[in-house]
Amino acid sequence: MSNFYNEILTDHNLHPVHKKELTCCTCTRDGVNPSCGDEITLNLMIENGVIADGSFTGSGCAVSQASSDIMLDLVIGKSTDEAQRLHGLFMKMIRGEADETEIGELEEAGALSDISHMPARVKCAMLGWKTLAAMLENNS
Amino acid sequence: MMSERNYKADFPVFETYPDLAYLDNSATTQKPRSVLEAVSRYYREENANPLRGLYELAVKATDAYENARIAVRDFIGAASEREIIFTRNASESLNLIAYSYGRANIHEGDEILVTISEHHSNFLPWQILAKEKSARLKFLKCSETGEYTPEALQKALSPRTKIFAIAQISNVFGRLNPIKEFAEICHKNGTLIVCDGAQSVPHIPVNVRELDVDFLAFSGHKMLAPMGIGVLYGREELLEKMPPFLYGGEMIEYVTLCGATFAELPHKFEAGTVNAGGAVGLHAAIDYISTLGFDEIERRENALTVKLFGEMQNTPHVHIIGSDDPADHHGIVTFTIDDVHPHDVAAIFDEAGVAVRAGHHCAQPLHKYLNLQSTVRASVAFYNDERDIERFTDCLKTIRKRMGYNE
Numbered sequence: 373m374s375n376f377y378n379e380i381l382t383d384h385n386l387h388p389v390h391k392k393e394l395t396c397c398t399c400t401r402d403g404v405n406p407s408c409g410d411e412i413t414l415n416l417m418i419e420n421g422v423i424a425d426g427s428f429t430g431s432g433c434a435v436s437q438a439s440s441d442i443m444l445d446l447v448i449g450k451s452t453d454e455a456q457r458l459h460g461l462f463m464k465m466i467r468g469e470a471d472e473t474e475i476g477e478l479e480e481a482g483a484l485s486d487i488s489h490m491p492a493r494v495k496c497a498m499l500g501w502k503t504l505a506a507m508l509e510n511n512s
Numbered sequence: 513m514m515s516e517r518n519y520k521a522d523f524p525v526f527e528t529y530p531d532l533a534y535l536d537n538s539a540t541t542q543k544p545r546s547v548l549e550a551v552s553r554y555y556r557e558e559n560a561n562p563l564r565g566l567y568e569l570a571v572k573a574t575d576a577y578e579n580a581r582i583a584v585r586d587f588i589g590a591a592s593e594r595e596i597i598f599t600r601n602a603s604e605s606l607n608l609i610a611y612s613y614g615r616a617n618i619h620e621g622d623e624i625l626v627t628i629s630e631h632h633s634n635f636l637p638w639q640i641l642a643k644e645k646s647a648r649l650k651f652l653k654c655s656e657t658g659e660y661t662p663e664a665l666q667k668a669l670s671p672r673t674k675i676f677a678i679a680q681i682s683n684v685f686g687r688l689n690p691i692k693e694f695a696e697i698c699h700k701n702g703t704l705i706v707c708d709g710a711q712s713v714p715h716i717p718v719n720v721r722e723l724d725v726d727f728l729a730f731s732g733h734k735m736l737a738p739m740g741i742g743v744l745y746g747r748e749e750l751l752e753k754m755p756p757f758l759y760g761g762e763m764i765e766y767v768t769l770c771g772a773t774f775a776e777l778p779h780k781f782e783a784g785t786v787n788a789g790g791a792v793g794l795h796a797a798i799d800y801i802s803t804l805g806f807d808e809i810e811r812r813e814n815a816l817t818v819k820l821f822g823e824m825q826n827t828p829h830v831h832i833i834g835s836d837d838p839a840d841h842h843g844i845v846t847f848t849i850d851d852v853h854p855h856d857v858a859a860i861f862d863e864a865g866v867a868v869r870a871g872h873h874c875a876q877p878l879h880k881y882l883n884l885q886s887t888v889r890a891s892v893a894f895y896n897d898e899r900d901i902e903r904f905t906d907c908l909k910t911i912r913k914r915m916g917y918n919e
Contacts, residue, residue, distance in 0.1 A: 376859070376863070377856070377859075377860065377914050377915060379916070382914075382915050382916030383916065385915070385916070386915075386916050386917075407871070408855055408871060408886070409871075409872070409885050409886055410855075431885070432853065433853035433854075433855040433856050434852075434853055434856045434915060435855070435856065435859075490859070492859075493855070493859060496855065
């Protein structure tokens with residue numbers, strides 16, 4: 373836990389790349405954690421089964437906002453099937469069940485692996501992914 | 513200041529966590545050894561179903577339970593033990609009033625006045641009641657520092673105001689409201705005053721007859737007792753006329769296939785098997801507090817708050833909610849740090865061995881009113897010490913840096 377608020381997380385929180393409006397998105401969805409008040413709106417542009425672009429807006433704790441930004445970094449340019457697979461891997465990591473190769477596949481999102489020891493923050497890290505998964509489910 | 517007695521030695525949790533700075537006392541307090549032992553002794557030596565059995569052990573259980581009621585009566589200065597109803601917690605006590613008194617006495621067009629800073633448990637029961645009865649729910653607003661004035665109360669009351677619901681000490685501001693004065697204003701208007709004592713009864717002397725409140729609710733677990741035991745005080749003539757809240761075992765006088773008459777006070781409101789172990793624990797907690805004395809409790813808690821306050825006021829980007837004067841806070845200091853979300857603040861404190869609360873503290877309407885999404889709250893009890901405050905302030909000063917702000 374001592375490295376939890378690491379540079380990757382604080383940097384994505386302070387300087388998010390994808391936190392903006394997306395003018396030509398094909399789908400949009402709100403995600404909220406009612407008990408802590410974290411909220412995001414996730415926008416995706418999906419073309420021929422590929423996430424061509426994506427963005428999010430909203431407010432909440434550093435974990436929820438940075439995790440959403442890192443997630444978009446990872447899934448933009450990938451197929452929706454691949455994004456769903458990565459969602460599965462992220463869930464696995466959060467449960468503390470992923471091995472090093474799998475965490476490696478998650479790239480910067482692997483920086484959140486310590487959250488498996490912080491049950492109170494799991495829902496913060498999951499907010500973006502949960503919203504993405506629901507969106508892809510709806511879309512397919 | 514604290515070269516005096518080490519009260520933490522009375523609390524076994526600090527044997528398990530010697531370095532924990534537990535500053536979430538408004539949420540629940542830790543339990544002294546005497547309380548844990550009293551509960552254990554009850555179950556080892558006196559346990560049977562109170563108020564029912566005719567054998568010796570059941571009589572012992574009944575005595576233990578009813579002696580706890582007498583201890584509560586004396587602790588809050590009630591006229592009779594018939595006015596003391598055991599519940600699970602303050603929330604259940606407040607729901608009992610809304611369901612029992614409220615449903616029988618609130619009618620279409622009546623008004624219920626609640627303060628904007630009420631905890632959800634002294635807010636939602638009234639909101640639901642008002643909806644059910646087509647009554648009007650009105651809000652008394654406070655100043656930015658959490659102050660409610662007699663003038664504002666006077667103005668907010670109308671001939672139709674049946675109930676005024678207010679906490680004696682706000683769980684966000686920590687400010688003590690002038691309940692006695694408010695009760696007088698309410699009574700002149702024919703309005704009942706429902707007082708939430710969850711944050712006051714553990715920390716200051718509270719006397720229901722002196723305050724002249726109609727109802728007072730509080731929880732045992734915020735005052736050293738186990739979770740699951742709470743109290744509702746009600747004026748006897750009001751309780752007498754109220755219908756039961758829950759129906760079931762040991763709250764009846766006589767039952768037939770087509771009707772029933774109900775037990776006398778206070779048992780009319782205590783359906784089913786009671787939490788006798790919890791009541792015994794509450795009795796032991798009251799004994800502990802009484803031996804220590806509120807002079808000592810207030811002196812220590814105030815000294816700790818002053819120290820906490822000074823350090824916080826000297827830390828840039830930290831904003832305390834409510835009054836500038838630590839004496840107005842009664843151990844409760846709610847705050848924000850610029851550009852750092854309260855949940856991140858609490859997680860960083862956790863890492864440093866400091867337990868604080870983050871969120872809206874079950875007071876969402878107040879946060880909305882103050883234009884805050886959520887806040888962090890540190891709350892002290894007499895058993896905290898200077899080291900706890902130092903641990904807190906040492907960590908506080910590093911938080912923005914940890915979150916990547918270079919200053």
